[in-house]
Amino acid sequence: MHLKTKHLALFVATALVAASATNAAAQAGAGDEGTFFIKGGTVVNPGGQKMPNTNILVRNNRIVEMGPAAQPADAKVIDATGKYIYPGMIDANTGLGLGEVGGVQTMGLRTEMGEFNPHIRALVGLNVESELLGVTRMNGVTSAITSPTGGVISGQAALINTAGWTWEDLSVAKSAGMVINLPGSGGGGRGGGRGGRGGAAASPTLVADFERFMTESKEYNTARASGSAKLDLIYEAMRPLLNKQIPAIITANGEANIRAAVAFGEKWGIRVVISGASEAWKVRKFLADKKIPLILGSLESAPGDDVPYDEIYAQPGLLYEAGVKFAFSTGAGSNARHVAFHAALAMAYGLPSDGALKALTIWPAEIFGVEKEIGSIEKGKLANFFITTGDPMDLRTQVVEVFIKGRMLADDDRHSRLYAKYKSRPLPIKP
Amino acid sequence: MRILNGCTLAVRALGVVSAAVAVAATPTRLAAQDLAIKNATIITIARGDIANGTILVRGGKITAVGTNVTIPAGVRTIDGTGKFVMPGLIDAHSHSALENGINEGTESVTPEVQVQIKNDDPVIYRALAGGVTAALLLHGSANTIGGQARVIKMRWGQSADEMLFKGAFRIVKFALGENVTQASSTAPADQRRFPMTRMGVEFTVRYWFQKAKEYDQEWKEYRDAVKTNANAMMPRRDLRLEALTDILHGDLKVHSHSYRGDEILMLIRVAEENGFKVHTFQHVLEGYKVADEIAKHGAMASTFADMWAYKAEAWDAIPFNMALMSQRGVVVSVNSDSDERIRRLYQEAGIGVRYGNMPVNEALKMVTLNPAKQLGVDKMVGTLETGKDGDIAVFSAHPFAPDAMVEYTIVDGKVLFERAEANTLRKIADKTQGGTR
Numbered sequence: 049m050h051l052k053t054k055h056l057a058l059f060v061a062t063a064l065v066a067a068s069a070t071n072a073a074a075q076a077g078a079g080d081e082g083t084f085f086i087k088g089g090t091v092v093n094p095g096g097q098k099m100p101n102t103n104i105l106v107r108n109n110r111i112v113e114m115g116p117a118a119q120p121a122d123a124k125v126i127d128a129t130g131k132y133i134y135p136g137m138i139d140a141n142t143g144l145g146l147g148e149v150g151g152v153q154t155m156g157l158r159t160e161m162g163e164f165n166p167h168i169r170a171l172v173g174l175n176v177e178s179e180l181l182g183v184t185r186m187n188g189v190t191s192a193i194t195s196p197t198g199g200v201i202s203g204q205a206a207l208i209n210t211a212g213w214t215w216e217d218l219s220v221a222k223s224a225g226m227v228i229n230l231p232g233s234g235g236g237g238r239g240g241g242r243g244g245r246g247g248a249a250a251s252p253t254l255v256a257d258f259e260r261f262m263t264e265s266k267e268y269n270t271a272r273a274s275g276s277a278k279l280d281l282i283y284e285a286m287r288p289l290l291n292k293q294i295p296a297i298i299t300a301n302g303e304a305n306i307r308a309a310v311a312f313g314e315k316w317g318i319r320v321v322i323s324g325a326s327e328a329w330k331v332r333k334f335l336a337d338k339k340i341p342l343i344l345g346s347l348e349s350a351p352g353d354d355v356p357y358d359e360i361y362a363q364p365g366l367l368y369e370a371g372v373k374f375a376f377s378t379g380a381g382s383n384a385r386h387v388a389f390h391a392a393l394a395m396a397y398g399l400p401s402d403g404a405l406k407a408l409t410i411w412p413a414e415i416f417g418v419e420k421e422i423g424s425i426e427k428g429k430l431a432n433f434f435i436t437t438g439d440p441m442d443l444r445t446q447v448v449e450v451f452i453k454g455r456m457l458a459d460d461d462r463h464s465r466l467y468a469k470y471k472s473r474p475l476p477i478k479p
Numbered sequence: 480m481r482i483l484n485g486c487t488l489a490v491r492a493l494g495v496v497s498a499a500v501a502v503a504a505t506p507t508r509l510a511a512q513d514l515a516i517k518n519a520t521i522i523t524i525a526r527g528d529i530a531n532g533t534i535l536v537r538g539g540k541i542t543a544v545g546t547n548v549t550i551p552a553g554v555r556t557i558d559g560t561g562k563f564v565m566p567g568l569i570d571a572h573s574h575s576a577l578e579n580g581i582n583e584g585t586e587s588v589t590p591e592v593q594v595q596i597k598n599d600d601p602v603i604y605r606a607l608a609g610g611v612t613a614a615l616l617l618h619g620s621a622n623t624i625g626g627q628a629r630v631i632k633m634r635w636g637q638s639a640d641e642m643l644f645k646g647a648f649r650i651v652k653f654a655l656g657e658n659v660t661q662a663s664s665t666a667p668a669d670q671r672r673f674p675m676t677r678m679g680v681e682f683t684v685r686y687w688f689q690k691a692k693e694y695d696q697e698w699k700e701y702r703d704a705v706k707t708n709a710n711a712m713m714p715r716r717d718l719r720l721e722a723l724t725d726i727l728h729g730d731l732k733v734h735s736h737s738y739r740g741d742e743i744l745m746l747i748r749v750a751e752e753n754g755f756k757v758h759t760f761q762h763v764l765e766g767y768k769v770a771d772e773i774a775k776h777g778a779m780a781s782t783f784a785d786m787w788a789y790k791a792e793a794w795d796a797i798p799f800n801m802a803l804m805s806q807r808g809v810v811v812s813v814n815s816d817s818d819e820r821i822r823r824l825y826q827e828a829g830i831g832v833r834y835g836n837m838p839v840n841e842a843l844k845m846v847t848l849n850p851a852k853q854l855g856v857d858k859m860v861g862t863l864e865t866g867k868d869g870d871i872a873v874f875s876a877h878p879f880a881p882d883a884m885v886e887y888t889i890v891d892g893k894v895l896f897e898r899a900e901a902n903t904l905r906k907i908a909d910k911t912q913g914g915t916r
Contacts, residue, residue: 443829
């Protein structure tokens with residue numbers, strides 16, 4: 049965090065007195081779990097008017113009061129006068145907690161052996177002390193999809209908060225979706241193979257194997273429903289998908305792959321979320337009619353040589369106008385913290401400000417069925433929000449405080465620690 | 480891809496230019512133009528911002544900037560109401576628009592080679608569409624002492640020779656750390672080459688500069704001797720050692736790829752012991768740890784905004800690096816090293832405000848005046864001042880605002896990118912009636 053209390057003092061001496069009271073409350077670890085009364089801030093929710101001078105009472109992880117609420121005696125008071133409060137942002141595709149240093153193989157275990165791994169769960173492999181989680185949350189990204197990769201069925205993605213004590217504590221949706229790469233979908237559309245993470249290789253055998261796996265899963269599901277099959281951990285893992293409790297997150301780039309993914313969902317009667325979605329603008333009306341939501345691949349991508357220079361930046365605006373629901377994603381993890389700047393690129397090229405905010409908050413929550421828990425600042429929801437000096441998409445804005453699950457977080461991420469240390473290096477002695 | 484930087488050992492596959500991007504290079508655009516932008520906020524970099532200002536470019540040079548500028552009759556005038564005008568952005572580290580290889584990876588010391596420009600690489604057009612008007616095109620980082628670079632202006636539509644930025648420094652790439660050592664340490668034992676460690680990298684630099692000093696002395700003695708003895712024996716000419724002596728004499732500037740604080744300090748000390756200067760540290764991700772030493776040596780720094788965790792030596796990279804080095808008196812630029820980031824270099828500069836709260840115009844200097852200093856072109860570009868080149872980017876909003884987009888990019892007074900005339904997605908999408916076909 050960057051203008052958090054102790055840094056604020058270095059830049060803006062006048063703010064020191066007001067700010068230091070809040071810093072005392074922030075603790076390391078998963079954050080201070082007290083009762084908080086955040087007063088006087090302007091709440092900005094997706095799809096709503098700005099709500100000036102709105103108090104928020106946080107207790108037991110949740111927002112328990114909002115509006116002109118009175119200040120309870122036991123609450124720690126955070127003065128947000130003149131500041132803005134945004135719902136925590138959500139990066140809808142990352143490997144957060146599953147990998148650390150890219151170039152060090154043993155620090156990134158995201159891809160399991162084999163092709164059909166519905167039984168593999170991202171959540172149980174999460175390192176809550178990942179340094180990537182720390183820097184992510186400090187820029188207001190409070191939740192993320194973290195997903196396994198590889199094979200045809202990679203496994204179950206989890207929707208997590210970016211701070212907590214254990215992976216159970218982190219979990220918002222243990223199994224948010226089943227990650228699938230349709231055989232033959234590798235490479236993506238005409239855009240130079242800009243596929244995000246991995247479409248599967250083409251192989252007639254693999255296509256046949258996948259067809260058989262789906263058929264057997266469906267038969268097993270029917271048999272289990274009637275109580276006539278023995279428990280099989282692998283097929284069992286397919287049931288929530290086949291019963292529409294969770295969606296398939298299908299990697300598809302390019303018009304043909306997107307249509308194939310939609311057809312796959314219709315054939316097997318499952319819900320589909322398209323991930324990657326380059327060239328989705330070409331079928332935006334089709335996607336809107338079918339109510340297929342998208343997780344857009346990183347906007348920080350170079351386009352293919354044969355497409356308009358602004359295709360990647362301008363696509364979200366076109367999708368918004370057509371009524372397609374989508375979320376932003378960074379794809380990896382180390383810069384999940386900057387998902388808002390992906391949204392800013394989309395805004396510059398036609399996405400309205402409120403559409404950008406929706407795609408960073410309530411839409412991913414809706415896509416993964418957790419809109420009653422996160423995605424906006426409302427009474428009863430988890431207290432996932434952050435306090436800023438302005439629009440989080442604006443590079444000049446400073447993030448002042450971050451709350452996740454009702455806990456106020458300290459400046460204890462790797463980057464803030466190193467910053468504090470080297471900022472305090474004594475200046476050289478002048479000879 | 481975020482992780483892949485241009486300094487990998489791979490030779491780039493080069494694409495074919497298509498009609499979709501090759502729209503700007505029409506003959507009329509390359510003709511000299513006089514033009515003015517009026518009623519705009521002008522971010523001069525040199526003397527603050529001018530509200531409601533006018534900038535006039537004639538014969539390729541800026542002839543007036545201010546609030547009281549008379550626009551001569553017949554000069555093309557762009558209404559800049561609500562827009563922000565700033566110096567064309569400069570990318571101090573790129574491997575775009577090159578061909579025939581980026582790395583001469585056969586040996587670890589190759590300052591005699593030079594990169595070759597690919598003038599029709601579509602990245603040039605896309606860089607213009609992000610407001611970039613000049614760049615340093617560097618050799619890769621496979622070698623301790625790599626090849627020579629080129630400084631170009633984004634003169635899209637002109638020949639490779641015409642793109643060269645005349646008057647810029649001659650620059651050579653050095654590299655430290657994993658890229659130099661990894662090529663060997665991961666190769667089969669019989670294919671390895673020295674050096675495989677940071678210790679070996681240090682020795683490599685010392686060894687070759689010792690040789691260069693001896694070579695320099697040999698030639699000095701010959702030039703002295705030949706004054707009195709026409710039969711004095713001329714030394715054998717060695718292009719590698721000749722390039723190294725150019726470094727010793729300050730004629731060839733060292734830009735060194737570096738990550739860790741220890742290796743940055745190492746090169747500073749080796750340079751000081753051998754009588755040369757490190758002109759600019761590239762990447763310099765842990766520069767914040769040795770910022771005082773960098774400043775004292777007189778080196779500059781060109782870094783990434785937020786790249787970290789993609790390899791072991793990038794583990795202590797922090798986005799506060801730009802702010803910390805600036806505060807310690809280092810001239811800092813932020814670079815792309817990527818066909819992707821070169822499209823939105825202004826955003827990368829803004830990261831310096833988000834982290835460490837750099838003053839806004841200090842952050843903008845990181846993509847204008849500061850890289851101009853690092854490339855040796857600050858007398859010609861990098862600020863909007865009378866007499867400087869007409870290299871200008873016009874944004875729809877402040878470049879750090881979330882809705883900022885480049886509308887015009889002007890090089891030598893020529894409008895080489897114009898959003899209204901570009902082949903945009905919106906224009907194509909409007910023809911497809913909502914995407915159903």
